[in-house]
Amino acid sequence: MRTMRSVIVIGGGISGLAAAWQLRGRADVTVLESSTRVGGKLRTGTIAGVTVDEGAESLMSLGPEAVELAAAVGLGDSLCAPAQAPTVIWTDGALRPLPPGHVRGVPTDPSALTGTGLLSLEGVARVAAEETLPATPLTEDCSVGAYLGTRIGQEAVAVHGVVGGTGRFPAAVADASGARILTGTTARSLQRVAGDRWRVRAMTGDGVLTMEADAVVLALPAFAAAELLRPHSPMAEAGLSSIPHASTAVITLAFSRARAHFLPTGNGFLVPPVDGHTLKAASFLSNKWSWLHDRAPETFVLRASIGRIGEDELLSRPDRHLVRSAVAELHRAVGPMGEPLASRVTRWDRGLPQYGVGHRERVARIREAADELPRLALCGAAYEGVGVGACVATGLAAGRQILSQP
Ligand SMILES: Cc1cc2nc3c(=O)[nH]c(=O)nc-3n(C[C@H](O)[C@H](O)[C@H](O)COP(=O)(O)OP(=O)(O)OC[C@H]3O[C@@H](n4cnc5c(N)ncnc54)[C@H](O)[C@@H]3O)c2cc1C
Structure with a gap:
């Protein structure tokens, strides 16, 4: 050397x-x-x-x-952990917490899925049958979705903030x-x-x-x-x-705690593409990161992400449209918070390799x-x-x- x-x-x-x-x-x-x-x-x-x-x-x-x-x-x-909160999905008109016992959204306890509204009774039964299915060897690369179509995978991931x-x-x-x-x-x-x-x-x-x-x-x-x-x-x-790369935009919104009609609890939610919403995720930063809450206790900050692969038309809209869409969908998802004090749109052109x-x-x-x-x-x-x-x-x-x- x-x-x-x-x-x-x-x-x-x-x-x-x-x-x-x-x-x-x-x-x-x-x-x-x-x-x-x-x-x-x-x-x-x-x-x-x-x-x-x-x-x-x-x-x-x-x-x-x-x-x-x-x-x-x-x-x-300076490393810190996010607040403990269940992962929540906005789907079929409601916020639905993923039941405990999942790793990155993949259920590890099938019985906990009953009554969540996330799966039909047949779907719950199908997940429960996973343990008894014969092994599916991964002989070639395939999409996660395709693999989970036949099995439930597992992957551990650690999340830290600064x-x-x-x-x-x-x-x-x-x-x-x-x-x-x-x-x-x-x-x-x-x-x-x-x-x-x-x-x-x-x-x-x-x-x-x-x-x-x-x-x-x-x-x-x-x-x-x-x-x-x-x-x-x-x-x-x-x-x-x-x-391929997906372009994406992060819309950060700040609300006055004193003036907001309502503020959400939890760390945020994910939105599956099937529901046809503009948002793909929302992260309630002031709930999720205690340092942020401590530094600005009178302000509630959240961020919404938009832009999946193929959504270039959506991202071509001006910032104020994106903010308006995000606020409207957030109100539908969590409740009427009122108007934000300030907004900021950050665009990441071709920001996420697929x-x-x-x-x-x-x-x-x-x-x-x-x-x-x-x-x-x-x-x-x-x-x-x-x-x-x-x-x-x-x-x-x-x-x-x-x-x-x-
Ligand atoms: C909106 C968003 C949210 C994300 N959230 C998370 C998250 O919460 N947690 C997580 O772990 N990951 C997250 N990711 C993914 C993660 O942030 C990125 O994958 C990672 O930061 C990429 O780092 P990088 O150094 O490989 O690339 P980049 O950060 O893209 O750095 C490449 C650099 O090269 C520079 N450059 C480009 N062309 C040239 C050139 N010709 N000459 C000189 N310089 C050039 C660019 O300006 C850029 O600074 C997120 C990504 C995005 C877009």
């Missing part, structure tokens, strides 16, 4: 920053980030004087990487990494030079910036990584370009093709998981990959 002299990480979201952190002390790292700040989908903003997350509001993870990294960069004491917002996480990682961070710098092309070095051409506010390094990490959304890889690997480019059937194989092909390019590593939400934990894990792995290459 030789020490790399220089590494350029393209993309300053949490994946790229995790890669930079992994490389700290072993390489001279520069992170190129096109926007004016690091963090990507981890970002805080202010509404009615209250700091809230506008992108991810939690660190969802199957493994320990995100929590361990948060602790390593000094946020250990006091003050998960938007604090990337800045802390960036600081601890010691990397040079160039914001407002958009990588436009990647070239192989001088045998085994990489040259990156980037646009900045001041014009074109050209840099060279021993290695590069592409910590970008799939479509952006595809652009840079086009001249180097048609296979990787094709695979990355074929990953893991369709065959995603695992597609990613294996992309990684195989990219592995043929020396001293280049890929990380980000497009590969092994969209949650922050999975992104951190890919970033750390990309850093290790670069360090292990000759």
Whole structure:
């Protein structure tokens, strides 16, 4: 293993920053980030004087990487758990709590489903029969929905918040990494030079910036990584370009507790696509995160998400329409809260990669093709998981990959 002299990480979201952190002390790292700040989908903003997350509001993870990294960069004491509350679904005209005994919405206690309104009597009986069904081997990739059509799966997931917002996480990682961070710098092309070095051409506010390094990490959304890889690997480019993305918008609403007609309890609700609503989820931030309640006890903040794959028309509407639709549907779902004090719409264009059937194989092909390019590593939400934990894990792995290459 030789020490790399220089590494350029393209993309300053949490994946790229995790890669930079992994490389700290072993390489001279520069992170190129096109926007004016690091963090990507981890970002805080202010509404009615209250700091809230506008992108991810939690660190969802199957493994320990995100929590361990948060602790390593000094946020250990700021990690917090959401309030305990049942998961609630808005379906068939009512809010219906999922009964206790489920993991990520998958029931583990079939008897608890009786009388919830979520399933018919036949449906409850069908779920109860699951234990006695013969095993269904997972011989090939299939959608979760298809698999659950024949069985009930299980997956454990941990959810953490950060006091003050998960938007604090990337800045802390960036600081601890010691990397040079160039914001407002958009990588436009990647070239192989001088045998085994990489040259990156980037646009900045001041014009074109050209840099060279021993290695590069592409910590970008799939479509952006595809652009840079086009001249180097048609296979990787094709695979990355074929990953679909859903655009989404987060509508944050602040209510005055004194003036609201009514305020909901619980942590929020999910909306299945079958009911034809605009909302896909609502999160009652002031109930869910005690730090937020403590900081702004007179204000009630919630956020609603809209935008599933194929809903581009909905997202093309102006902000005030989205706010109006969200408020109207929230009133129908939980009750008439009255008018919000303030609203904020945050749009995430192509913000969520969609893991369709065959995603695992597609990613294996992309990684195989990219592995043929020396001293280049890929990380980000497009590969092994969209949650922050999975992104951190890919970033750390990309850093290790670069360090292990000759
Ligand atoms: C609305 C929303 C809510 C979410 N909620 C949660 C949640 O509660 N919990 C959870 O665990 N996960 C959540 N996620 C998912 C999670 O936030 C993301 O998957 C994760 O943050 C992605 O990190 P990343 O670094 O891979 O990508 P990004 O955050 O997209 O970072 C990529 C960076 O690359 C930059 N970039 C792009 N092109 C270039 C270029 N050419 N040159 C230089 N820089 C470039 C971008 O500006 C961006 O900063 C949510 C996602 C969204 C959109």
